Amino acid sequence: MMISMKNATQWRYVTTAISVIFLVVSLVMIGVRGLNWGLDFTGGVVAEVQLDPVVTNHQLDQVLETALHQDVSVIAAGEPGRWVLRYAIPEPGAQVDITASLKTLDAEGLVLNTSMVGPQVGQELAEQGGLALLVSVLCILGYLSYRFEWRLASGAVIALFHDVTFVLGFFAATQTEFNLTVLAAVLAILGYSLNDSIIIADRIREVLLAKPQAPIRQISNEALAATISRTLVTSGTTLMTVGALWLLGGGALAGFALAMFIGILTGTWSSISVGTVLPELLKLQARHYLPPPVSEAP
Template sequence: MEIFNHDSNIHFLGMRKYTIAIAIFLMVASVALIATKGLNYGLDFTGGVSMVVDYDQPVEIADVRAALEKGGLDHAVVQALGGTREVSIRMQPKDDPAALQAADGKVNLDRIAADVTRTLQAARPDAKLKSRDYVGSEVGAELRSDGTVAAIFVILGIMAYLWIRFERRFAIAAVATEVHDVLVTLGILALVQREFDMTVLASVLAVIGYSINDKVVVFDRIRELFRLARKAEPEEILNRSINNTLSRTIITSLFTGITMGALYFFGGPVVHGFAITMLIGILVGTLSSIFVASPILLWLGVSKKDLMPVTKENPELARRP
């Protein structure tokens, strides 16, 4: 199955000055947006009140969310807990100054819990509060730090793998484009102020893995064509590799995007952030695989000599995985 002819000859490398300039602009703009507007951190990172509510009869999450919104608690995060009769409710009390302070200056859990219980019982009298707790911002700060460290280790691990599997220039090009993909994805989230919670963080890490998969396919074709060609300019090989894998890249991105669209429309509000972030990452990662990764390889000076198998006469000439 192909969308584009396998032997098409679209001159992607001829646009490299413009595509790299756009990529650099998007990265700078993203950094500026993250520094000025910042990410809209959700309850997982900012802390808040967490409650568990039991129902005598099965209940729909949408009904619980609708009851809370009707009572003025429209920013609560509602999730099912292993069944149809128990739900978790998380919310930030900062939107209600009167509910913030107890006698000791801490968050008034009793008042917040009473408000939530009263609101839910107005819609369903069988609602019963099982537990309530307050999670401080220190936990959120630790999660943010751990998420950043996880992303850095993933990117470094990818760099090490590609350095061994291909060649150092491939590793550098891949890491550069991965940083581009992550920054631009986060920049778009900062621009639209989409809530950034643990599911979004998970999708950012998934974007890193998805994006590198596209680039490895192109890189593998580059290595194959370099070894097969007797005399060919690096620009010609890189351009032919992109064209050969173009249908595969577009089809994979299209069907992954359709899957994320289905997850958005049928998976419920809890996974909206994951699906939207993945859709953004798929688009950015696909474009960078076509327009950014190979130009970086070309400017780094990749050549046939770098990818030839080791020979007995001169084993240091080439490196083979």
């Protein structure tokens, strides 16, 4: 038993060191490469077209990317054969004829309507998205400060920061498009990672009060052993759902599913490692949860 406890402690500290390395690399990627903002934030052209229902998403995507020399977002509309196309505004002087490109797939293809979204609208969306992220973080911090003592709450807070930063760092490193669906995934990751961290922190607090004389490392290991099966089962089933969404959801949901997939993995990882190690480094003890002694002096 003592050997397994020792190995568990070493494993948690090693994974925390790896998390710190990934965190630093992610921050460097964000600072150096930046995010590849999607049309939701930068503006672009939105066109709705009607084609023969036999034309597939893949065929349409290939033809348009060849004609426009850029990535094109192809989203299926409500009716068969109707598609919504989104792409960046062509450079001045560039000859772009969407209708001619569509005719190669369907001689009777039509462009139903075309509209342009300016960068000012994208900037407004970015500000609103950033505000939503800020409000979410402040609400989480308020809840954690109420629920836990600050030493224990700090593990959950840093784990949240780690998860979001790693997702953003991955998108910056790969230059995958960052759009509103990815921003929605980042907000969902905050809640998912917080759920895992709170479950483990709750168990640490319970064991801490039940065994006030036990070393904090032993308490963290016991709390982790009691919750690890639930954490892995929950994460595994969620990953299966997100994986199916990634494979079958099409291009419109690819960014969302990818961000969620990475966030679930890192959220589980950080809750087990960072969420338990940081309170140990801050010298969390049972007395921090005991009521202050009442003085008997008159």
